[in-house]
Amino acid sequence: MAEAAILGYLEHNEEISDSGQFADERGIDHNEIVNVIKSLHGFRYVDAQDIKKETWILTDEGKAYAAAGSPEVQLFQAIPSGGIPKEELQKNFDPSLFKIACAQAAKNKWVDMGKLVTRKVQHVDDKVKSLLLLIQKGQVVGQDEIKSLKARKLIAPQTWKGYSVKKGPNYAPRRKKVATDLTRENLQSGDWKELEFKEYNFRAKGLPAEGGHLHPLLKVRQQLKNIFLQMGFEEMPTNRYVESSFWNFDALFQPQQHPARDSHDTFFLEAPSTTKELPEDYVARVKQVHESGGYGSRGYVYDWEREEANKNLLRTHTTAVSSRMLYLLAQKPFVPKKYYSIDRVFRNEAVDRTHLAEFHQIEGLICDRGLTLGDLIGVLHDFFSRLGMSKLRFKPAYNPYTEPSMEIFSYHEGFQKWVEVGNSGMFRPEMLRPMGLPEDVNVIAWGLSLERPTMILYGIDNIRDLFGHKVDLGLIKENPICRLGI
Ligand SMILES: N[C@@H](Cc1ccccc1)C(=O)O
Incomplete structure (x- = not known):
C-alpha cells in the first residue's frame, strides 16, 4: 500500500516534499513509508533526499503531567476555599511531587504556603499540561515555553528523520515483479520465458567462513x-x-x-x-x-x-x-x-x-x-x-x-x-x-x-x-548467495 501510494503520487506530481506529512495525510505509519522509500531508492525507482528536523518529545515525567495535569494545578485543586493545614494537604501527594507542586504554585503566586495553605487566586489554567499535549501531537510551540519545559526536564530534544522524494531514472508507476529462483514449476509451465529474474549481487561479501579455527x-x-x-x-x-x-x-x-x-x-x-x-x-x-x-x-x-x-x-x-x-x-x-x-x-x-x-x-x-x-x-x-x-x-x-x-x-x-x-x-x-x-x-x-x-x-x-568440533551447520545453511536488495 505504501509503495503504490508513493509511485502513484509521483506519476502525477513532481515531488513528495516531506515523507512525514505524506504518511500523516494517508494514515500510513511513517516507518513503513521510510522502508519503502529506501527500497525504491535502492532500485532507483525514486531519488530520495534526507530531511532532518529537530523536534521535542515528552520525558516520562512530561508524559505523566500531560495525562494527570501539572503538579501545581493538582495542588491548587486540592485546596478548599477555606484553606487546608499543610500536613493534611501533604497526605494526598507523593513527597517528591508535593515538593515540585509547592515550589511551582508559590512561584506562580497561586497559593500562600503558611501553616494553613490557602488559595491566592480564584482560578488557574493548566498551561503546562496544554503545552505538553500540543508537543505530544507534534505541534509548534513558542521558544520561551520550550525553554521553561526543558528546564523542568519535561521535554527532551529528538531528531526526526524523513525524506523528500522524486522520480528516479528507473521510475515506473508499478514495480516489476522479479523472480528470485528458477523453479521446477517455471520449467514445466514454460513461463520462465516471460519471467524477469532478479540480478545476482556478485559483490556481496557474504559471511566470513567460520571453519578452520584452531581447537583451544x-x-x-x-x-x-x-x-x-x-x-x-x-x-x-x-x-x-x-x-x-x-x-x-x-x-x-x-x-x-x-x-x-x-x-x-x-x-x-x-x-x-x-x-x-x-x-x-x-x-x-x-x-x-x-x-x-x-x-x-x-x-x-x-x-x-x-x-x-x-x-x-x-x-x-x-x-x-x-x-x-x-x-x-x-x-x-x-x-x-x-x-x-x-x-x-x-x-x-x-x-x-x-x-x-x-x-x-x-x-x-x-x-x-x-x-x-x-x-x-x-x-x-x-x-x-x-x-x-x-x-x-x-x-x-x-x-x-x-x-x-x-x-x-x-x-x-x-x-x-x-x-x-x-x-x-x-x-x-x-x-x-x-x-x-x-x-x-x-x-x-x-x-x-x-x-x-x-x-x-x-x-x-x-x-x-x-572434544569433537562444534561447527554450526545452520549458519551455513541459512545463508546462501546474497541477492541485491535482500
Ligand atoms: N606422572 C605424574 C605426574 C608427574 C610427573 C613427573 C614427576 C612427578 C609427577 C602423573 O601422572 O600425575
Whole structure:
C-alpha cells in the first residue's frame, strides 16, 4: 500500500516534499513509508533526499503531567476555599511531587504556603499540561515555553528523520515483479520465458567462513610449547601410545601390585599383548631394585615377574616417555638436559564432566648434577608464572617414582580458591641409578594435564565440550548467495 501510494503520487506530481506529512495525510505509519522509500531508492525507482528536523518529545515525567495535569494545578485543586493545614494537604501527594507542586504554585503566586495553605487566586489554567499535549501531537510551540519545559526536564530534544522524494531514472508507476529462483514449476509451465529474474549481487561479501579455527587445546599446547622452548627445553618424542608395562611402571619403580597397574585403571592390549624386546641387562637391574633394593634402598621385597613387565598397555602417563629418554641419556657420557613433552595418555576411568578416558599430559624434567627441591620449586614458579599462575603453593604428596613429591596448587582469582594444577617431585635413586646415571645426577620433574588450564583459560566447565568440533551447520545453511536488495 505504501509503495503504490508513493509511485502513484509521483506519476502525477513532481515531488513528495516531506515523507512525514505524506504518511500523516494517508494514515500510513511513517516507518513503513521510510522502508519503502529506501527500497525504491535502492532500485532507483525514486531519488530520495534526507530531511532532518529537530523536534521535542515528552520525558516520562512530561508524559505523566500531560495525562494527570501539572503538579501545581493538582495542588491548587486540592485546596478548599477555606484553606487546608499543610500536613493534611501533604497526605494526598507523593513527597517528591508535593515538593515540585509547592515550589511551582508559590512561584506562580497561586497559593500562600503558611501553616494553613490557602488559595491566592480564584482560578488557574493548566498551561503546562496544554503545552505538553500540543508537543505530544507534534505541534509548534513558542521558544520561551520550550525553554521553561526543558528546564523542568519535561521535554527532551529528538531528531526526526524523513525524506523528500522524486522520480528516479528507473521510475515506473508499478514495480516489476522479479523472480528470485528458477523453479521446477517455471520449467514445466514454460513461463520462465516471460519471467524477469532478479540480478545476482556478485559483490556481496557474504559471511566470513567460520571453519578452520584452531581447537583451544591446540592453542594452549602451542602456548606451552613456546614457554618450554623459551626456558631452553627440548621436546621428547611422544609418538608411542602403546607402551610396555616395563617403561610405564617398572622402570619408574612402581611395584607390580600397585593398584594403578590394575585393569580398572589401565587399558591393557589384547593384541599384541606383550612387548617384543627390552634391554636385558637394564631389566635385570630393575628386577633387582624392586626385589631387594640397592643404592641405599631396601626395595619392595617381593618376587618381580617378567611377564607382568612385558604386558602392553596404552601409556597412562607421559612419565613413560621420560623414563625411556633418561635411560637413553644414561647410555652416553653425561650431559645435563631439559626435556618436555605434551601428548595423549589413557586411563580406564568413568567419563564425567572433569574426566575423560584419554587426555593430554604436559611433562617437564631437568636432569643435572646436584639439583635440589629448591631448584624444583624455583623452576615451577618460573614455569607457572609464564602461564599466568604466579601464586603457587605446594603440598607433600606420594608417587612411587619421586621423593620428595609435591602437588602444585595455584590461586585462581576467578574461583577465589586454590586449585590443584599439577604434580611434581625428584626422581628416586631406585629409578635413576639402575639406568646408569651418575650418582650425583638428580632429576626434577613435574606433570600436569593440558585440559585443566585450557578449561580455566576458556571458561569451559565440561571437559566433553573440548572434544569433537562444534561447527554450526545452520549458519551455513541459512545463508546462501546474497541477492541485491535482500
Ligand atoms: N606422572 C605424574 C605426574 C608427574 C610427573 C613427573 C614427576 C612427578 C609427577 C602423573 O601422572 O600425575
